[in-house]
Amino acid sequence: MDDLREIDFGDWENLIFSEIKSKYNEEYLKWMNSPDKFSPVNGENVKELTTRLKNVMELILNTDYNTIFLITHGGPIRATLINSLKISLSLYWNIKIPHGSVTCLEYKDSKINLHYMGQRVL
Numbered sequence: 001m002d003d004l005r006e007i008d009f010g011d012w013e014n015l016i017f018s019e020i021k022s023k024y025n026e027e028y029l030k031w032m033n034s035p036d037k038f039s040p041v042n043g044e045n046v047k048e049l050t051t052r053l054k055n056v057m058e059l060i061l062n063t064d065y066n067t068i069f070l071i072t073h074g075g076p077i078r079a080t081l082i083n084s085l086k087i088s089l090s091l092y093w094n095i096k097i098p099h100g101s102v103t104c105l106e107y108k109d110s111k112i113n114l115h116y117m118g119q120r121v122l
Contacts, residue, residue, distance in 0.1 A: 001056060001059075001060075003052050003053070003055065003056045004053075004056060004070060004072040004073075004076050005072075005073070005076070006072075006073035006074075006075045006076065007040075007043065007044050007046070007049045007073075007075040007076075008040070008043045008044035009040045009043045009044075010039070010040045010041050010042035010043025010044070011024070011040065011041040011042045011043070012024065012028075012040040012041065012043060013043075020040075024040075024041055027040070027041055032093065034090065035089065035090070035092040035093055036088070036089035036090045036092065046079070046089050046092050047089060049075055049076070049079045050079040050082050050083055050089065052079070053076050053079035053080050053083060054079075054083045057080060057083065057084070061107055074097040074099075077095075077097045077103055078092055078095045078097060080105070081095055081103070081105075081114070081117070082095070084105055084107075084112045084114075085112065085114060095117075096118055097117070097118050098118050098120065100120070100121070100122065101118040101119055101120055101121070102116070102118075102119045102120075102121050103116065103117045103118060103119070104116050104117075104119075
């Protein structure tokens with residue numbers, strides 16, 4: 001599913017954070033301090049990301065599968081947690097998702113349980 005992709009970084013795509021800070025420092029700081037109000041230059045904002053992931057999860061949850069395993073990036077995982085647990089968009093950066101980690105959500109009987117988040121498996 002293409003909509004499980006990372007947030008669209010626009011003009012920042014393929015740059016490392018030190019390059020982004022150097023070339024787009026003011027915009028970068030705004031995005032880091034208020035991800036719910038600012039986006040990468042010509043990129044996707046967190047509201048757009050969470051809307052995209054909400055739509056994806058609705059499609060996935062309407063399948064006949066009991067267990068679903070998804071592999072994606074930190075941004076879509078944060079967006080799914082924000083949607084599922086009704087967390088404020090302003091807390092986007094407060095959700096720490098380490099590289100290569102596992103997060104487990106259970107959707108059952110119209111309830112959502114977070115079993116673990118950002119667990120290292122190796």
